[in-house]
Amino acid sequence: MNSCEHCTVRDKAVCRSLNAEDMERLGRMGRHQKLSRGQVLQWEGDESLLIGNVIEGVVKLSASTRQGKDQTLGIAYPGDFIGRPFGARSAQTVTALSEARVCTFRRADFDEFARTHPELEHDMLRRTLDELDHLRSWMLLLGHKSAQSKVASFLLEMAHRLGEPTSDGAGVAFTLPFGRQEIAEVLGMTIETVSRQITQLRNDRLVETPGQRDIVIRDRATLQDLAEME
Amino acid sequence: MNSCEHCTVRDKAVCRSLNAEDMERLGRMGRHQKLSRGQVLQWEGDESLLIGNVIEGVVKLSASTRQGKDQTLGIAYPGDFIGRPFGARSAQTVTALSEARVCTFRRADFDEFARTHPELEHDMLRRTLDELDHLRSWMLLLGHKSAQSKVASFLLEMAHRLGEPTSDGAGVAFTLPFGRQEIAEVLGMTIETVSRQITQLRNDRLVETPGQRDIVIRDRATLQDLAEME
DNA sequence: CGATTCCTTGACTGACCTCAAGTGCCGTGG
DNA sequence: CCACGGCACTTGAGGTCAGTCAAGGAATCG
Structure with missing residues (x-):
């Protein structure tokens, strides 16, 4: 029941x-x-x-x-x-x-x-209108943004949905419900490009990846800037 | 009133x-x-x-x-x-x-x-749900399709909305309410690429362009195939 | 008949895809 | 506990397609 x-x-x-x-x-x-x-x-x-x-x-x-x-x-x-x-x-x-x-x-x-x-x-109706608005913002992303920018946008959206503050309070942590292939399918790119972009974000110390699917956002502001680029 | x-x-x-x-x-x-x-x-x-x-x-x-x-x-x-x-x-x-x-x-x-x-x-609500479905099909296009395929899809959609049979009955004609720049903005590409793709479609005899904004679709079937490619 | 705007074409560049080979992680079984 | 295999992710090398920059042509308008 x-x-x-x-x-x-x-x-x-x-x-x-x-x-x-x-x-x-x-x-x-x-x-x-x-x-x-x-x-x-x-x-x-x-x-x-x-x-x-x-x-x-x-x-x-x-x-x-x-x-x-x-x-x-x-x-x-x-x-x-x-x-x-x-x-x-x-x-x-x-x-x-x-x-x-x-x-x-x-x-x-x-x-x-x-x-x-x-x-x-x-x-x-309200939900559907919201969904429509949301989808339109993704169109902007798919249409014009670089791989770097797409991945940054994706991580920020995930952080918004799933993120929890880290224990030291300096970051936001979450576990992706996606594998790399699935991220690629969201963003309309290949798994290799996704991987390279995440690697670069890690090298730039914007995020950490304690596990394959675990993400800790360390520098939200810079990530945000990247997300808004083309 | x-x-x-x-x-x-x-x-x-x-x-x-x-x-x-x-x-x-x-x-x-x-x-x-x-x-x-x-x-x-x-x-x-x-x-x-x-x-x-x-x-x-x-x-x-x-x-x-x-x-x-x-x-x-x-x-x-x-x-x-x-x-x-x-x-x-x-x-x-x-x-x-x-x-x-x-x-x-x-x-x-x-x-x-x-x-x-x-x-x-x-x-x-019905309209909004339809719009949502429609937008999702455009996401597929923006995410994965080649320039050729995007332009083909665009022309077919326009034909669907605005097309009239040609006088000889062998084609579909319409006048775009868009300039090239605006087409580029719809498809998430540059004006030059749009222009090149249309030129190629014309060279391949799939469409004719009697005026800058006039399109006649001559080979709908082939255009459809192109539109469904990646 | 200029002047403006829009479209086309060309050469070059670079970002991303493809193909291919590694590396690390994790579970299984010895 | 370690050896092994499978799988997912990473990394590299090379090619391609679309973007950029630049110039030339066609349409439109006063």
């Missing part, structure tokens, strides 16, 4: 707009799924049958070119909404980057519920 | 979701503006005070990097919605690419009206 009242994203996901009774009704339509790292929830081109909320973990949305190169289109964190309600097809593959839990709905059920709950749609 | 009943985008813009009475009320809040080519409606970073619909013409949404390079983030056609309701700031500049007419609202007015008209918000 889904105990929405105790859900960890109760106050972050779209459900927050609902009163207790409606939440209860929506909750009965939903279904919790555990995803292990790398597991695919929905295939690009499948009819979009699932709508969901990320409860725990990180998932990526991606698409691939005909020649088989993948581009990551978005990253969803706990509380974020995934899927495409209302008629259109999903053009994305949803893949768990870490162990994850999601709360899914059959699209038809969700659509109907949403149509009769304006407060839910309003919340979704 | 705004006579919404006779508006040319009456059945395309978000207003279509409203009944006659509500449309009338919304219409009284709105204001028509004529824009000449190149005129700016809203500056990047301004507090987003305007919400609007494009009635006629084509406008672009753009942002620029700190170093002064512009990236076009979106293109709005008649019936499309522009602006950012509900709280957040606009991060875009809105510029008319051709003579254009838009119907604008003060944001506060629009927000309040929308909040009390769920059918309007539903329509906006």
Whole structure:
């Protein structure tokens, strides 16, 4: 059973707009799924049958070119909404980057519920508008920035989402839910270039890398400057 | 006075979701503006005070990097919605690419009206979700495709939006509302590269260019293949 | 018929990709 | 505990595609 009242994203996901009774009704339509790292929830081109909320973990949305190169289109964190309600097809593959839990709905059920709950749609509209703005800032990045700048931007965004102050308080630390290849797919570049850029940031003492996926940002200001260059 | 009943985008813009009475009320809040080519409606970073619909013409949404390079983030056609309701700031500049007419609202007015008209918000939600999907396909393009492929994709999209069959029925013709520089800003490349690619497409007999901004697509199939390459 | 603006073309450069070989990390099994 | 293999990341060498800089042509407008 889904105990929405105790859900960890109760106050972050779209459900927050609902009163207790409606939440209860929506909750009965939903279904919790555990995803292990790398597991695919929905295939690009499948009819979009699932709508969901990320409860725990990180998932990526991606698409691939005909020649088989993948581009990551978005990253969803706990509380974020995934899927495409209302008629259109999903053009994305949803893949768990870490162990994850999601709360899914059959699209038809969700659509109907949403149509009769304006407060839910309003919340979704705001989220979608925010997502649009966010995506547009990534377009700037993909379109014009150098490899150096892309990597710096990426690390800053990750720090913003996942970062914790280091014990000495002088930096921000986090563990990437991405391997190098996945970073490359986000930024539209190759794994080698990503690696070289991170190496250079390390040599320049802007970041440390205690483990392969661990990042400590040491000089946020300079990193920020790099991120804003072309 | 705004006579919404006779508006040319009456059945395309978000207003279509409203009944006659509500449309009338919304219409009284709105204001028509004529824009000449190149005129700016809203500056990047301004507090987003305007919400609007494009009635006629084509406008672009753009942002620029700190170093002064512009990236076009979106293109709005008649019936499309522009602006950012509900709280957040606009991060875009809105510029008319051709003579254009838009119907604008003060944001506060629009927000309040929308909040009390769920059918309007539903329509906006669908539009915004579509826009998001569309933007994601452009990310694929910006991230991974070659210059050749970008230009091919761009021309096909324009043909889809603006194309008319040629008199001999063997091609699709249209006049771009863009100069070369503007195309470059859409695709995240330089004006010289755009020019070279178009020249090559012309040499390969895939398109003709009767005038600087006129395009006739002669071999859609091959162009499509190019567009799908990397 | 200049003057301006926009587009095209050419030569050169450099950033990033490709291909290829290392290096380090971690789990498994001896 | 160490040897081994697999995998992910790093590093290097070389090539290519698009950017830069510069000049020349075509369209548009007074």
